[in-house]
Amino acid sequence: MPRKVYDFTNPRRFVAGTVGQPGERTFYLQASDGVKTVSVALEKEHVQVLADRLEDIIDEVVRRGTVPPIESPPEDLEPLEMPVDEEFRVSALGLAWDDEKKAVVIEAVSGEAGSLDEDQIFSDDDEGPDVLRVTLDASAARAFAHRASAVVQAGRTPCPLCGIPLDPSGHICPRQNGYHRAVLT
Known part of the structure; x- marks a missing residue:
């Protein structure tokens, strides 16, 4: 079966969010360009690691002078767009800096097709697992990372x-x- 690639370049909105009560939440990445909205489910740990690595990448490209320093990003406090229809569950995430576009590329890959080969991340093959690919400028990536960290921290208080x-x-x-x-x- 051919893979579905949900490709969003500078979407109107790309956020991490949850559905459910703390302790029973399901985490989602949601991309929307105004015409279509795609939601994929993933683990809480994936969201936190993605936010942390995005911050690291943005800090590094700012340090190198690839992009100018980023002021505090605009906050997106809105809930996920409803209805939240899960396209697939994420089994692997890919993260890269596209120096030509001066943008971060995030790829969330489905694991429903069986075992995932590392070569299938950032692949343009017609065969393989479904993928959500989002390209964000540095400011939008920083805003995503801030919200994602806040969503993870909004859960139950730790002992x-x-x-x-x-x-x-x-x-x-x-x-x-x-x-x-x-x-x-």
């Missing part, structure tokens, strides 16, 4: 001892061997 997210129904901390400390009054 101060073990770092595992606290559930509203309670938490058995492995650092306390499952026991709660007695509170002396």
